[in-house]
Amino acid sequence: MxxxxxxxxxxxxxxxxxxxxxxxxxxxxxxxxxxxxxxxxxxxxxxxxxxxLPLEPLIGWAEFCGLRIRVAPGVFVPRHRTEFLVEQAVALAAPDAVVLDLCCGAGAIGAAIASRVGDGVELVACDIEPAAVRSARENIEPRGTVHEGDLFDALPVSLRGRVDVLAVNAPYVPTEAIALMPPEARLYEPAVALDGGADGLAVQRRVAAEAAAWLAPGGSLLIETSGEQAARTAALFEEAGLLVRTVVSDEYDTTVVVATSSR
Structure with missing residues (x-):
């Protein structure tokens, strides 16, 4: 051998x-x-x-934006299509930006944004899944801080109204569609990281309901969605009082809704 x-x-x-x-x-x-x-x-x-078994948890890492992101078994593996969200976030982030990686999984998005923007970034991340939080801490700390809990409830109150870039990769797969996903996802990744409820927008609705209060004046939220859901995702954040635009990448085959505070 x-x-x-x-x-x-x-x-x-x-x-x-x-x-x-x-x-x-x-x-x-x-x-x-x-x-x-x-x-x-x-x-x-x-x-x-x-x-x-998926490759990434077996070898212990996934390549994302040129970084080796530590990924343990049972943790959502970052997808290359999400690199488009990172590119859009980096374009909006000042050198001293406060960056929040919500529903962070292994912390790939936050780690990638911070690596590209620089050491001046204040990086915070959170996830509800304990195994994901452990992986995120390996990838983000001591560069940033990682909190465990349900969406904004996990965050320190001191962050409220200070977030310049809020990056979100919340689950957006409709419950019935999970059975159609590749086995590496539906069998080995946690349902909480995949299941977006009956129409795929359940978690996005909860994010939209609170996001404006956490954004700094002029701050932006970026959330990945599907092409089919993009109009409804955009409407959720428009109804929350944010200024919304949708960006699409043929190269990455992905769609990102950008919602900016008008304060």
């Missing part, structure tokens, strides 16, 4: 991964070998991947 330090993936491992339906079998074989400490662990990791 090829040693775990060999940069060339073992053809037998590549074949096993390819037979299991892994599209990027060679890349995955290389990453799994990098994560393994010995041949026995390599065999164990390959077997788990072949059985259907």
């Amino acid at each position: 090829t040693t775990v330090t060999d940069p060339h993936p073992d053809p037998a491992i590549v074949a096993r991964l390819r037979a299991a339906g892994c599209v990027f079998a060679e890349d995955e074989a290389r990453l799994i070998a990098e994560a393994a400490t010995d041949a026995d662990q390599l065999d164990e990791l390959v077997a788990k991947r072949v059985s259907g």
Whole structure:
């Protein structure tokens, strides 16, 4: 068997991964070998991947905006499409911005924004899922602070009215559509990170109801949504008194609603 330090993936491992339906079998074989400490662990990791476990929790990290984001089993894996939200947020963030990563998961969005804007950013993140909070703390602290709790209830009152950039990747998949998601998501990621309620907008409604009070004058909220839901997402934040625009990326195949405080 090829040693775990060999940069060339073992053809037998590549074949096993390819037979299991892994599209990027060679890349995955290389990453799994990098994560393994010995041949026995390599065999164990390959077997788990072949059985259907997602790659990122197996190797312990996900690539996002050029960063290695620590991801533990049972934590939502950041998607590359969300990098578009980061790009939009960075364009709005001053060097000393207060940045809030709401529904932060592993903290990928907040970590990426802070890495691109600079050390002057005051970074805060929160999530309701304990495993996600643990991963987020690995990725964000001591650079920023991570709180555990339900949306804005998790945050210190001192943050109210001070947030310049509020980045949100709240769940927006309609409950019935979760059964149609890839097994790596629906079987191995927490339902709380996927389920947006009957129409996919349940959590977005709750965010919209309170967001304006947490934004600084001129501050902006950015929230990922689907193309089909974008008009309804925008309406939620317009009804909350925010100035709304929608930005779409064909490259990332994603849609982001930007809602700005008019104060």
